[in-house]
Amino acid sequence: MRFRFLLSPLAISLALSLPVCFVAERALAQDEPADPNAAKADALFNEGRDLMTKGDFANACPKFEESQKLRPGIGTLFNLADCHEKSGKPIQAYQEFKEVVDRTKVALQPERQKIAEDRVAALEAKLGKLVIQIPPTQLRVTVELDGTALLPDRIGVPLLVPSGEHTVKAITPQDGGDPYEATFTMAGGGATTTVTIPVAPGPKMERNTGLAVVGGILIGLGGLGLLGAAIASGSDDDGATVAGLGLTGLVCIGVGIPLLVVGMKKHPVAGPQTALLESPIPDLAITGGAPLIGGIARPEAGVLATWHF
Numbered sequence: 001m002r003f004r005f006l007l008s009p010l011a012i013s014l015a016l017s018l019p020v021c022f023v024a025e026r027a028l029a030q031d032e033p034a035d036p037n038a039a040k041a042d043a044l045f046n047e048g049r050d051l052m053t054k055g056d057f058a059n060a061c062p063k064f065e066e067s068q069k070l071r072p073g074i075g076t077l078f079n080l081a082d083c084h085e086k087s088g089k090p091i092q093a094y095q096e097f098k099e100v101v102d103r104t105k106v107a108l109q110p111e112r113q114k115i116a117e118d119r120v121a122a123l124e125a126k127l128g129k130l131v132i133q134i135p136p137t138q139l140r141v142t143v144e145l146d147g148t149a150l151l152p153d154r155i156g157v158p159l160l161v162p163s164g165e166h167t168v169k170a171i172t173p174q175d176g177g178d179p180y181e182a183t184f185t186m187a188g189g190g191a192t193t194t195v196t197i198p199v200a201p202g203p204k205m206e207r208n209t210g211l212a213v214v215g216g217i218l219i220g221l222g223g224l225g226l227l228g229a230a231i232a233s234g235s236d237d238d239g240a241t242v243a244g245l246g247l248t249g250l251v252c253i254g255v256g257i258p259l260l261v262v263g264m265k266k267h268p269v270a271g272p273q274t275a276l277l278e279s280p281i282p283d284l285a286i287t288g289g290a291p292l293i294g295g296i297a298r299p300e301a302g303v304l305a306t307w308h309f
Helices: 002-031 036-053 057-070 074-086 090-106 110-124 209-233 239-264
Strands: 127-133 140-145 159-162 164-171 180-186 192-196 284-287
Touching: 036 057, 036 074, 057 074, 074 090, 074 110, 090 110, 090 127, 090 159, 127 140, 127 164, 180 192, 209 239
Parallel strands: 127 192
Antiparallel strands: 127 159, 140 164, 164 180, 192 284
C-alpha cells in the first residue's frame, strides 16, 4: 500500500506531462520553415509544361532541369525525358527514362514503370551502339566522333549513338598529313558497329587513282562524242550518226563523272598498314546487338583528348 501511494503521484505527474510534450512537439513542427525550393520548383515545372504544350521544347527542357535540381521527383524527371526526346536529344532521353524505370521500381509504381519501360524500348529502336577499338600502340591518338573529341574512357566500350550517318576521325603523329577518317551509317535497334583505328606509320587515307583515271577518260571520250555529234549535225551526215555520237557521249559522261568523284574521294588504307602491327584490318562491321556495358557518346566533351594506349 505504501509503495502504491508513492507510485501514484509519479504516475499522475507523468500522465499530466505527456500532453504538454505532444503540444510542444507540434508547436515546434509548425514553427519549422517550409521548403523554400518547393514553390519555385513547382512554378518552373508548370512553366515547362506550358512551353511543351506550345511546342517550345528548347525553352521547356531547361525549366524541367532546374525544377529537378531544386526538388527531384519522378514526375519531373519523366517530363524532362519526354522533352529531351521531342527536342531531338534521344540519348539524354534514353538515360533519363531508364532512371525513371529504376525509380518507379523502387517506389513500387508498376503502372508508371511500364510507361517508362515502353519509352525506353521505343528509343532503343532508334539507337545503335558504336565500339571504337585501337590496337596497342605507344603513339598518342586523338579520336573524334562527328567532330567532337572522345574521352579515353569512351574507347573500347559501346557508345549509344542515334541511327544515321556518323564520322570517326583518329589523329596520330605519324599520319603523314592524312589521318584516318571513316563515315558510316549507324543502324538502329541496338545493332553494334565496330570501328578499328589503324595506328601503323604512314598516311591512313588514299584515293582510288585507277578509278579516277578511268572516270577522267570516259568524261573525255564523252566530250569528244558530243563534239562529233555537233560537227556531224552541221554536215551532210544522216541523223543516225548524230544521234549515235550524242548518245555515246552522254553515256560516257554519265558514267565517268561518278567514277571520277568516287576515285578522288579518300578512303581508309587497308592491308599492309595494319599488318605491320598484326592487328585487324580497319573496317566497319555491323553485328548483332550486344548488351550495353556502359558509356554514352558525350557531345559536351569540348576539349581534345590525347592519350597513350
